[in-house]
Amino acid sequence: MEHTGALEVRVDHKIEDLRIAIHPNDGLDLDLFTREHSVLISAGTSIEQLKAGKGALGEGEIHLLNECPVGTLQVSETVASGLCFSSTAMVIRDGKKIFLVYK
Numbered sequence: 001m002e003h004t005g006a007l008e009v010r011v012d013h014k015i016e017d018l019r020i021a022i023h024p025n026d027g028l029d030l031d032l033f034t035r036e037h038s039v040l041i042s043a044g045t046s047i048e049q050l051k052a053g054k055g056a057l058g059e060g061e062i063h064l065l066n067e068c069p070v071g072t073l074q075v076s077e078t079v080a081s082g083l084c085f086s087s088t089a090m091v092i093r094d095g096k097k098i099f100l101v102y103k
Helices: 024-029 047-051 077-082
Strands: 002-011 019-022 036-044 056-064 072-075 088-094 097-102
Touching (some): 002 024, 019 024, 056 077
Parallel strands (some): 019 056
């Protein structure tokens, strides 16, 4: 599994449901190199919880955007509510699954 460091979560009202965006440099940490990827998104407070299938938000997309500041995770309001409006989160990729782990 690949992961980023802790990223600052910012809600972007222009982002549609179940879409997230990170800077391409943060995407390198996840071994993502193309602009967008279809993924299954889950959010929770522990990776064990997420691997067990808890916290599933659904099928969505992750976008690598130069306009997204490095160290920032831009999310829709739907994803932000799944993160309990936490100010930081780590992005973990396991194949086509994206786990958003927050405190």
